Amino acid sequence: MKILETLTKIISEIxxxxxxxxxxxxxxxxxxxxxxxxxxxxxxxxxxxxGKNPREIGEQIxxxxxxxxxxxxxxxxxxxxxxxxxxxxxxxxTISEIDSEYGKNESRKGDTIVVEHSSPNLFKPFHIGHVMNxxxxxxxxxxxxxxxxxxxxxxxxxxxxxxxxxxxxxxLQKGEGNLSTLETVxxxxxxxxxxxxxxxxxxxxxxxxxxxxxxxxxxxxxKEEGREFSAxxxxxxxxxEYFLGETKRLGSSFHEFIFESEAGARGREIVKENIGTVFQxxxxxxxxxxxxxxxxxxxxxxxxxYPTYEAKDIGLLDIKFSRYNPNTSILITxxxxxxxxxxxxxxxxxIKPEWKEKTIHRTHGRMTFKGKKMSSRLGGVxxxxxxxxxxxxxxxxxxxxxxxxxxxDAISIAAIKFSILKAMAGKNIDFDPETSLxxxxxxxxxxxxxxxxxxxxxxxxKGMNLAPRPQKLQDEKVSDLEKYLCRFPxxxxxxxxxxxxxxxxxxxxxxxxxxxxxxxNTKILDEENLNVSYNLxxxxxxxxxxxxxxxxxxxxxxxxx
RNA sequence: GCUUUCGUAGUUCAAUGGAUAGAACAUCGGUUUGCGGUACCGACGAUCCAGGUUCGAUUCCUGGCGAGAGCACCA
Numbered sequence: 001m002k003i004l005e006t007l008t009k010i011i012s013e014i015x016x017x018x019x020x021x022x023x024x025x026x027x028x029x030x031x032x033x034x035x036x037x038x039x040x041x042x043x044x045x046x047x048x049x050x051g052k053n054p055r056e057i058g059e060q061i062x063x064x065x066x067x068x069x070x071x072x073x074x075x076x077x078x079x080x081x082x083x084x085x086x087x088x089x090x091x092x093x094t095i096s097e098i099d100s101e102y103g104k105n106e107s108r109k110g111d112t113i114v115v116e117h118s119s120p121n122l123f124k125p126f127h128i129g130h131v132m133n134x135x136x137x138x139x140x141x142x143x144x145x146x147x148x149x150x151x152x153x154x155x156x157x158x159x160x161x162x163x164x165x166x167x168x169x170x171x172l173q174k175g176e177g178n179l180s181t182l183e184t185v186x187x188x189x190x191x192x193x194x195x196x197x198x199x200x201x202x203x204x205x206x207x208x209x210x211x212x213x214x215x216x217x218x219x220x221x222x223k224e225e226g227r228e229f230s231a232x233x234x235x236x237x238x239x240x241e242y243f244l245g246e247t248k249r250l251g252s253s254f255h256e257f258i259f260e261s262e263a264g265a266r267g268r269e270i271v272k273e274n275i276g277t278v279f280q281x282x283x284x285x286x287x288x289x290x291x292x293x294x295x296x297x298x299x300x301x302x303x304x305x306y307p308t309y310e311a312k313d314i315g316l317l318d319i320k321f322s323r324y325n326p327n328t329s330i331l332i333t334x335x336x337x338x339x340x341x342x343x344x345x346x347x348x349x350x351i352k353p354e355w356k357e358k359t360i361h362r363t364h365g366r367m368t369f370k371g372k373k374m375s376s377r378l379g380g381v382x383x384x385x386x387x388x389x390x391x392x393x394x395x396x397x398x399x400x401x402x403x404x405x406x407x408x409d410a411i412s413i414a415a416i417k418f419s420i421l422k423a424m425a426g427k428n429i430d431f432d433p434e435t436s437l438x439x440x441x442x443x444x445x446x447x448x449x450x451x452x453x454x455x456x457x458x459x460x461x462k463g464m465n466l467a468p469r470p471q472k473l474q475d476e477k478v479s480d481l482e483k484y485l486c487r488f489p490x491x492x493x494x495x496x497x498x499x500x501x502x503x504x505x506x507x508x509x510x511x512x513x514x515x516x517x518x519x520x521n522t523k524i525l526d527e528e529n530l531n532v533s534y535n536l537x538x539x540x541x542x543x544x545x546x547x548x549x550x551x552x553x554x555x556x557x558x559x560x561x
Numbered sequence: 562g563c564u565u566u567c568g569u570a571g572u573u574c575a576a577u578g579g580a581u582a583g584a585a586c587a588u589c590g591g592u593u594u595g596c597g598g599u600a601c602c603g604a605c606g607a608u609c610c611a612g613g614u615u616c617g618a619u620u621c622c623u624g625g626c627g628a629g630a631g632c633a634c635c636a
Contacts, residue, residue, distance in 0.1 A: 028577070031581090039580090041579065044617075045616085079579080121636070162636085283634080291632095294564085295564080295632095296564070296631080296633090299634040300634090301634085303634060308633095308635080308636085309635080334630095335566070335630075337630095338565075338630085339566095339631045339632075340631070340632095363566095424575085427567080428629080429573090430574095437585075437586050437587095440585085441586060441599095442574075442585040443599090446599070449600080453597055456596075456597055457597085458596095498577090502574095502575085506574090506575060509575095510584085513584085516600055516601065519600080520601040522596095525596045
């Protein structure tokens with residue numbers, strides 16, 4: 001808000017006059033609205049330096065500031081806080097300007113931000129861990145888009161590995177021709193999934209097969225033409241189609257894939273070029289001596305000459321930076337990889353400082369399930385589709401129209417995504433599809449419900465010939481709802497700065513609660529009320545704000561529930 | 562063992578170093594024949610322990626205790 005700049009300037013001057021050389025003035029929202037709209041702690045902060053009682057300093061500042069335009073009241077409170085109460089016009093002005101763009105800013109205008117997330121392991125199913133990753137990643141993408149930056153969405157599929165060699169081996173045993181007899185992507189995928197399982201089993205069984213699989217893996221690495229490579233390509237294509245389908249269902253799309261095979265080749269070259277400076281040889285492998293730098297040592301090229309994940313990540317960095325020249329490159333992974341990335345980024349920084357400086361690594365935790373046991377086709381981690389199905393069953397029970405699969409999906413996804421995003425990223429999530437924890441109270445469906453309620457009221461108003469208008473005709477105290485409504489842009493900015501979506505989630509809950517509470521003791525569609533049109537405007541603004549906030553979380557709102 | 566993340570009501574989560582630590586779920590009690598009760602109002606209930614820094618600590622530092630994760634050719 002502009003007024004804060006004015007206040008900062010004035011208070012800095014006053015403090016300088018009092019004898020503080022370089023005063024830092026900051027504002028915060030008091031925990032309670034009754035304490036004012038903003039507060040500053042400078043009086044307490046500089047009380048000791050000046051050898052004065054904080055309240056005394058506060059009074060001095062207050063006496064010089066009470067005439068500033070836009071400030072209705074200033075007072076010293078508690079141990080020495082200076083509380084500012086803004087004039088109603090400031091709030092009304094903000095509210096009157098709320099439209100579908102509300103919350104967007106231009107803090108990163110002109111910048112390019114690359115976000116890499118949802119990187120799949122081809123030939124392996126899309127499981128709940130990918131949902132976690134996708135949820136956090138997509139939200140960060142949207143926060144970035146709200147900052148005015150050019151955002152490039154990248155996924156980095158793992159398309160070469162021993163595991164894939166195993167699957168291809170089994171595919172060849174069964175006959176790759178079988179694939180074309182299957183019709184849907186799902187059937188094909190199930191078939192490939194079975195290949196993966198069988199191949200893994202076979203690998204354990206005989207040394208002969210191990211040899212064959214390693215040979216196939218080598219051919220895939222080297223892109224050696226032949227039956228193996230073309231069977232692999234077929235499988236890769238099906239898996240990518242599957243991946244795009246799963247992520248689309250969750251609300252994501254991508255600009256480009258960067259494949260691990262591509263990054264691996266590039267990474268190997270770069271690592272080799274830097275042997276002796278950044279990397280060193282040890283036991284036939286090429287390593288980065290992390291221990292010398294307080295981290296841990298990792299292998300970048302193994303003794304067989306293949307790039308490990310580490311080298312591939314170096315190659316990936318090179319591709320990202322040379323191709324897109326981003327100001328910021330964000331990547332999202334499981335938090336198990338945080339110390340791994342520290343090592344990789346340390347090494348990367350020694351090769352090219354900007355690779356480290358411009359990269360931001362955000363992590364997510366794991367999801368565990370309470371109550372209902374999640375079934376899993378492959379044992380272990382449940383698949384995304386299985387989780388959605390289980391949650392969908394719960395949603396169905398609460399819905400009148402049990403055949404609206406799109407709606408069921410939207411609500412299920414809202415329940416899951418919100419559970420992930422309301423907590424700080426990096427934490428493990430305990431998701432419980434059975435209790436109301438995921439549907440009532442602090443939940444995605446609660447927010448969807450609130451929007452639907454708002455839209456329903458507006459619709460009904462139309463029928464009564466009442467339209468939303470931003471002018472308030474009758475003077476009333478500025479309500480808590482109105483005040484919170486005005487905070488959305490600053491919440492978005494804080495989330496963008498930290499790349500932490502949960503601030504948006506927390507805020508939306510407060511706003512929805514304020515609205516529902518206001519709804520509880522205000523009859524909105526009351527023709528007798530002079531402010532009826534304004535109240536409708538407020539209702540519409542709440543719907544818009546929550547709708548935009550949900551968008552930032554990658555969640556769809558619904559017209560009706 | 563070393564490194565790292567974390568420890569807040571019975572449970573799941575909040576709290577740029579600030580005022581009386583906020584919500585939700587669960588439990589208990591309510592909601593004026595009113596625009597969507599998946600809602601609203603109320604009650605009960607918490608900072609792991611010990612020091613330190615600070616005007617002020619859930620937050621920062623040190624040391625314990627406890628949980629998860631990572632530590633050489635897997636991805």
